[in-house]
Amino acid sequence: MTRALKQRLSAAALWLVTFLLMVIMCIPGLWVVLSAFRPNREILARPPVWVPERLTLNNFAKIFGLGEAQVAIPVGSYFMNSLVIALTSTFVALVIGMAGGYAFARFRFRFKNSLFLSLMLLRTVPAIALSLPLFMLWSRLGIIDTQMGLIIVYIALNVPFTIWLIDGFFRQIPMSLSEAAQVDGCTRWQAFWKIEFPLAKGGIAAAGVFAFLTSWNEYALAAQLTRSTDSKTLPVGLMDFTAQFTIDWAGMSAMAVIIIVPALILTFLVQKHLIRGLTFGGVKG
Amino acid sequence: MAEISLKKVVKSYGRTPVVHGIDLEIADNEFVVLVGPSGCGKSTTLRMIAGLEDISDGEIRIRGRLVNDLPPRKRNISMVFQNYALYPHMSVRDNLGFGLKIAGQSRSVVAERVAEAAGILGLSDLLDRLPAELSGGQRQRVAMGRAIVRHPDAFLFDEPLSNLDAKLRGQMRAEIKKLHQKVASTIVYVTHDQIEAMTLADRIVVMRDGHIDQVGTPMEVFNHPVNTFVAAFIGSPPMNQLPAVVDAGRLRLEDGTTIAVPERLRARVRAGQKLILGVRPDDISPEGYGLMEDGESDRVDLLVDIAEPLGMESLIYSRLAGQEVQAKLYGPRLVAPGERLTCRISLSRAHLFDAGTGRNLEAE
Numbered sequence: 043m044t045r046a047l048k049q050r051l052s053a054a055a056l057w058l059v060t061f062l063l064m065v066i067m068c069i070p071g072l073w074v075v076l077s078a079f080r081p082n083r084e085i086l087a088r089p090p091v092w093v094p095e096r097l098t099l100n101n102f103a104k105i106f107g108l109g110e111a112q113v114a115i116p117v118g119s120y121f122m123n124s125l126v127i128a129l130t131s132t133f134v135a136l137v138i139g140m141a142g143g144y145a146f147a148r149f150r151f152r153f154k155n156s157l158f159l160s161l162m163l164l165r166t167v168p169a170i171a172l173s174l175p176l177f178m179l180w181s182r183l184g185i186i187d188t189q190m191g192l193i194i195v196y197i198a199l200n201v202p203f204t205i206w207l208i209d210g211f212f213r214q215i216p217m218s219l220s221e222a223a224q225v226d227g228c229t230r231w232q233a234f235w236k237i238e239f240p241l242a243k244g245g246i247a248a249a250g251v252f253a254f255l256t257s258w259n260e261y262a263l264a265a266q267l268t269r270s271t272d273s274k275t276l277p278v279g280l281m282d283f284t285a286q287f288t289i290d291w292a293g294m295s296a297m298a299v300i301i302i303v304p305a306l307i308l309t310f311l312v313q314k315h316l317i318r319g320l321t322f323g324g325v326k327g
Numbered sequence: 328m329a330e331i332s333l334k335k336v337v338k339s340y341g342r343t344p345v346v347h348g349i350d351l352e353i354a355d356n357e358f359v360v361l362v363g364p365s366g367c368g369k370s371t372t373l374r375m376i377a378g379l380e381d382i383s384d385g386e387i388r389i390r391g392r393l394v395n396d397l398p399p400r401k402r403n404i405s406m407v408f409q410n411y412a413l414y415p416h417m418s419v420r421d422n423l424g425f426g427l428k429i430a431g432q433s434r435s436v437v438a439e440r441v442a443e444a445a446g447i448l449g450l451s452d453l454l455d456r457l458p459a460e461l462s463g464g465q466r467q468r469v470a471m472g473r474a475i476v477r478h479p480d481a482f483l484f485d486e487p488l489s490n491l492d493a494k495l496r497g498q499m500r501a502e503i504k505k506l507h508q509k510v511a512s513t514i515v516y517v518t519h520d521q522i523e524a525m526t527l528a529d530r531i532v533v534m535r536d537g538h539i540d541q542v543g544t545p546m547e548v549f550n551h552p553v554n555t556f557v558a559a560f561i562g563s564p565p566m567n568q569l570p571a572v573v574d575a576g577r578l579r580l581e582d583g584t585t586i587a588v589p590e591r592l593r594a595r596v597r598a599g600q601k602l603i604l605g606v607r608p609d610d611i612s613p614e615g616y617g618l619m620e621d622g623e624s625d626r627v628d629l630l631v632d633i634a635e636p637l638g639m640e641s642l643i644y645s646r647l648a649g650q651e652v653q654a655k656l657y658g659p660r661l662v663a664p665g666e667r668l669t670c671r672i673s674l675s676r677a678h679l680f681d682a683g684t685g686r687n688l689e690a691e
């Protein structure tokens with residue numbers, strides 16, 4: 043076998059494996075998206091109908107309370123709750139993450155390593171294990187079924203992660219850049235915003251996307267801590283489609299699409315930044 | 328355009344002192360080079376002058392003004408870092424103009440000064456590039472340009488050439504020297520390369536373990552090293568150092584070879600005193616092939632181990648009293664390993680150091 047042929051074969055094999063993995067990962071998602079545009083009858087058909095015969099927007103009309111549906115689901119409120127909770131908690135987690143990440147990357151202080159380690163250990167506790175104590179605490183504090191209650195929980199979930207990620211990005215930026223800026227006339231604060239922040243921007247955006255997605259998609263804790271349209275988020279709202287004996291698969295799929303789309307859009311928007319952020323660290327010496 | 332003065336400056340990290348109370352007066356427009364082995368505190372000293380490290384004790388004055396508690400931006404100094412520290416997200420133009428913009432200079436002033444600096448350093452065609460698109464030497468020049476645009480009181484350089492290859496280093500060394508003449512300004516320059524120190528400095532400061540061993544012009548430090556450390560550190564190849572004992576008015580080496588005590592030092596030695604004889608390779612040469620054959624001298628026989636011909640001169644590796652010594656032969660003559668040579672030691676240029684303290688007998 044010639045070298046060129048070998049190379050081609052291995053490239054083809056690699057492509058095939060990647061493709062198979064992609065298919066495995068994508069099919070459930072694709073099925074959900076397809077189902078969102080098909081009538082319930084077709085979804086439940088046996089044997090399954092693979093290629094949709096009729097596409098419809100009825101499912102969406104239904105959950106927004108348009109058309110012939112009997113029970114509308116308050117998707118609008120859920121969406122707003124999700125948005126407010128995810129954006130606020132992401133913003134706060136990013137601010138804390140930037141301050142903490144910078145401090146861990148740049149300053150020397152006592153118990154630095156143990157503090158960092160304990161932050162990381164926080165991540166090892168499964169969120170669901172906290173749900174009962176959280177529920178009790180939150181009900182004492184009277185913040186069950188409020189946006190604030192969930193926002194606090196998500197900040198706590200995300201902060202260790204944002205600190206860890208952002209610390210890594212600041213660490214890649216040589217100290218001498220900030221020092222050069224200070225010699226050039228900046229205060230430390232100016233040096234941060236003019237030099238270090240622009241260089242870490244991609245990493246901070248990455249941390250923001252991850253934090254946002256965590257909050258946006260979280261179900262287990264939200265299901266415990268929310269009750270009504272005051273604070274219910276989209277993933278919890280999905281359960282509104284299950285009745286005692288039936289599940290409205292079509293409506294549920296349509297709602298799932300509504301959950302997925304903003305997340306996808308966000309990821310695409312910052313994708314350029316993400317990749318740059320993950321590779322830009324190479325400040326040549 | 329400023330004098331810098333250090334008085335009893337101390338730096339400690341936690342309880343470990345790394346700079347032990349150094350005194351140094353740097354005159355206006357002087358080019359001072361700090362040299363010393365790795366870890367001796369050169370960078371720390373420079374960074375204290377810049378204000379990037381706090382001073383544990385003592386005083387630093389720039390232009391007569393006490394700057395101990397001033398942040399770097401208020402000291403009106405520029406610094407060139409070993410890794411250049413160019414802002415990677417800014418073009419060369421913005422890198423050069425950054426300090427001026429921060430200082431609130433108008434656009435036209437910034438443009439004018441950037442153009443001026445770029446002209447001096449030959450960067451005019453590179454202004455729109457990013458640092459990542461420059462070669463090592465070009466980045467080095469941008470770093471220097473960034474330092475000169477602000478017309479600071481003093482320049483601080485921390486091993487600015489150590490990331491360049493040998494040829495470029497020689498070139499940039501000359502450029503730095505020219506730059507000093509053009510922009511006439513006080514320069515403090517850190518290096519561990521003694522050739523850079525010798526060629527650039529008005530005065531050399533030799534540091535060891537957080538102390539200053541000697542301050543002087545390159546020639547003073549070369550011709551009158553205050554101790555064995557400076558003697559070995561300055562000059563290449565390094566000075567030969569041979570343990571000796573004063574015996575019957577002569578220096579007896581460990582194998583019994585004797586060498587006359589230099590006349591000017593006779594009054595300073597006493598019988599039985601343990602000394603170290605310091606002779607540079609240039610001052611040990613086969614008879615008839617020396618550089619300076621006049622003046623007081625003595626003879627030794629050397630057996631050639633290795634000879635390195637360098638054209639008009641050869642470096643000879645040999646041993647004397649169990650010690651490796653290097654000698655130099657001036658002239659187009661080849662010597663072979665195993666050859667026995669009668670050499671002249673120039674005593675007028677030899678040094679005697681106390682074997683215990685390492686101090687030059689002539690040092691005050």
Ligand SMILES: Nc1ncnc2c1ncn2[C@@H]1O[C@H](COP(=O)(O)OP(=O)(O)OP(=O)(O)O)[C@@H](O)[C@H]1O
Binds near residue numbers: 363364366369370372
């Ligand atoms: N942040 C720090 N904490 C503790 N010790 C330090 C710190 N920075 C430097 N030192 C110590 O201070 C001493 C002097 O360091 P410095 O960087 O000034 O050396 P240098 O002369 O510049 O050496 P080199 O030629 O290797 O650059 C070294 O022994 C070093 O280990």
Ligand SMILES: [Mg+2]
Binds near residue numbers: 369370371
């Ligand atoms: Mg150093």
